[in-house]
Amino acid sequence: MYKHNLWELPILNGLPLAMAEKPQNLILEDGFPAVKLFNQGYSYTYDDVIFLPHYIDFATDSVQLNTKLTKNISLSIPCVSSPMDTVTESYMAVAMAYLGGIGILHSNNTPSEQFALLESAKSRRIPFVSDFEVKSPADVIELSDFGYGTVILVTDTGSRKSRVLGYVLKSVWVNLKNKDGRVCDYMSKLDYSVPSSYHLDQIAGFLGDKGVKLVPTVRESDGEVVDVMTLEDIEKFQEYPKRGLPSLTPNGDFLVGAAIGTRDSDKQRLEYLVKGGVDAVVLDSSQGNSIYQLDMIKYIKKTYPGLDVIGGNVVTAYQAQNLIQAGVDGLRVGMGSGSICTTQEVCAVGRGQATAVYKVSSIASKSGVPVIADGGISNSGHIVKALVLGASTVMMGSYLAGSTEAPGAYVVQDGRRLKKYRGMGSLEAMTKGSDQRYLGDKSKLKIAQGVVGAVADKGSILKFVPYAMHAVKQGFQDLGASSLQSAHELLRSEVLRLEARTGAAQAEGGVHGLVSYEKKAF
Structure with missing residues (x-):
């Protein structure tokens, strides 16, 4: 049979038509495979590397981001x-699980406070930040009592664990002629509530059936008021972007993790957490390859064999292998890469986060242990890099700090709403107890490995995290x-290729050459 030579075939876009119609499996050396790039003696951050594009044969919405913690x-x-x-207390943990991720409660508190x-x-079943105060009927309200909220709840004793009697709206109170009177003289009566286990549609249905504007949600186990939900809150939720499947236990409550240390006293903390139904514990240490952590891993796996343990932090294959052999179910990777962390500067140890994630993931994948890339996340591109380099999840601090769900009150400075954000290695945090994360001793000198700062108001993570996930897709x-x-x-398989970026390439890859600009992610 006669066969055409390539130069006899019709030409399209500079290629023979038969070749132009679909991608060819040609061996074209371009860029570097990860195994070569990360074995040249350089410590790369996320910004130091860039992926080369590959071939698209599916829609963006077809990308699946489900993973393993x-x-x-x-x-x-x-x-x-x-x-x-x-960053993470109960509101953040609930919102993260609602979106399909998970929050890890901090341990810079007493065991009972963490519990x-x-x-x-x-x-909770709804990721709602409820900012309300509680008063007794005999109290007198001042404007400052409302804080950033719009309602004050009135209970028998003025505590959240007593019977609800009524409420006072800020919009009503400011128009009162006699603001010096007792709360019971002008409060609106409230003789109903719903369980805190109610979902959003159940609360919306209750408000519609009752024809009322608000309802307190009460924890069934002890009668404590958890939140106050209004019609406006429900309408706000409906405006948020579409989310993925929530992270739920078989019982229907949200998945929640918690951090503990490696001291003997943390065994009591762990006991509290297990009683509270914690789903995973993170051994919170800046350098996880220690006898203290190895012993704690073995203790947990022996005492609570059904509880998942995440070890770390590690940045080398050697560190990772030690923790894997001890029995961890997940690894946390990063040392000195956080925006408020100064470990690399103070202690001269650590690793660029891109290199750390690739190296640890390479060894962890052989044992089926998922990797959490912790630190260095400033944008959605960093999330993409962390995940493609081998991580199963990314842990974020500054990226979520300043959000509605982050702990702390907003302050206004130079016209901007800010929230405090501090490293757990800062002197301020260490004084409160986080020095054990750095294997410190309360009776000895404290050396800071972090700073205290502030971040701008980001709004709710229920809005910006879904946009970030679409960018990742x-x-x-x-x-x-x-x-x-x-x-x-x-x-x-070395199909994906990377290159290191020069400083000029990094500048070129960002916004440049403009006198002024406004940068919005969505």
């Missing part, structure tokens, strides 16, 4: 909030990866 816990989005006292945060998160599409598993396989 640990060997036994699955999430629908690869997002974890950091166990920092200015209360866990109990609060576990009793677009990044995966450009790389030809329809899932995390696909991305990891493309990297291991």
Whole structure:
């Protein structure tokens, strides 16, 4: 049979037509495979490296971001909030689980205080930040009592654990002629509530049936008022972007993790958490490859064999292997890469986060242990890089700090709403107890490995995290990866290629050459 030579075939876009119609499996050396790039003696951050685009044969919405937090816990989005006292308490934990990720409650508090945060998160079904005060009928209200909220709840004794009697709206109170009177003289009566286990549609139905504007939600176990929900709150929820499947236990409550240390006293903390139904514990240490952590891992796996343990932090294959052999179900990777962390500067140890994630993931994947890339996340591109380099999830601190769900009150400075954000290695945090994370001793000198700062108001994570996840999906599409598993396989098979970026290339890859601009992510 006669066969055409390539130069005799019709030409399209500079290629023979038969070749132009579909991609050819040509061997074209371009860029570097990860195994080569990360074995040249350089410590790369996320900004130091860039992926080369691959082939697209699927839509953005086809990308699946479901993943593993640990060997036994699955999430629908690869997002974890950091166990920092200015990032994750009950509101953040609930919102993260509502979106399909998970929050890790910080341990810079007493065991009973951490238990209360866990109990609060576990009793909720709606990721609502309820800012309200509680008064007794005999109290007198001042304007400052409302804080940032719009309602004051009135109970028998003025505590959240007593019977609800009524409420006072700020909009009504400011128009009162006699503001010096007792609350009982002008409060609106309130003789109903709903269980805190109610979902959003159930509360909306209750408000509609009753024809009322607000309702308190009460925890059934002890009668404590958890939230106050209004019609306006429900309308606000309906405006948020579409979310993925929430992270739920078989019982229907939200998945919640918690941090503990490696001291003997943390065994009591752990006992509290297990009683509260914690779903995973994170051993919170800046350098996880220690006898203290190895012993704690073995203790937990022996005492609570059904509880998933996340070890760390580690940045090398050697560190990771030690913790894997001890029995961890997940690994937390990062040392000195956080925006408020100064470990690399103070102690001269650590590793660029891109290199750390790739190196640890390479060894952890052989044992089926998922990796959490902790630190260094400033934008959705960093999330893409962390996940493609081998991580199963990313842990975020500054990225979530300043949000509505982050702990702390907003302050206004130079016309901007700000919230405090501090490293757990800052002197301020260490004085409160986080020095054990750095294997410190309360009776000795404290050396700061972090700073205290402030971040701008970001609004609710219920709005900006879904947008970030869609941006991540677009990044995966450009790389030809329809899932995390696909991305990891493309990297291991050397199909995906990378290059190191010069300083000029990094500048070129960002906004440049403008006199002024406004940068909005969505």
